[in-house]
Amino acid sequence: GENVEQHPSTLSVQEGDSAVIKCTYSDSASNYFPWYKQELGKRPQLIIDIRSNVGEKKDQRIAVTLNKTAKHFSLHITETQPEDSAVYFCAASPTGTASKLTFGTGTRLQVTL
């Protein structure tokens, strides 16, 4: 089955700096890669996703890059703000109606003033 590794487990940045979280996956059949943000006690919220036919996707301060050859993908947050503080999870799955997500272990991001 799929195995997703995520690094770092914790990340502290100053407000305004950039944050980068990296994930690797093992199953070459995976072609859908979402990123979720989860605040304490809340539901995971989709912040951006990318499919394997695209190498990079950007949405305002958030971007995701994908390298299918190396089987890794990364989340980039620029101009970080205190409200970006949360736990971020990457995930991977093959497409299809029955396909399931395999989550990374999570990164706790702390944006300090």
Added chain:
Amino acid sequence: GAVVSQHPSWVICKSGTSVKIECRSLDFQATTMFWYRQFPKQSLMLMATSNEGSKATYEQGVEKDKFLINHASLTLSTLTVTSAHPEDSSFYICSARQREVGTDTQYFGPGTRLTVL
């Protein structure tokens, strides 16, 4: 759009009792719903995949007789924790995927915190 609700948001029960958790897609039809379990400061662990009108598919190590899943309609799936014990205490989260072909996105419910005394 794409709102998923879960009920109850928290529940405390005595050891040996059963607890039912509901997951509803409010504004879309969900062909597939997923049930996850999350321990404090840990990732989401998939328990089972639920397809409308068919039996759920359980992940390895998840007892299907203990965690009963029913997906009776395109907008409702239920998880029943039978004969709950303290080690079943956890945060249970469901997610739903839209019915349209080619849609991969999973939308998550707000979770249910179960505490078994």
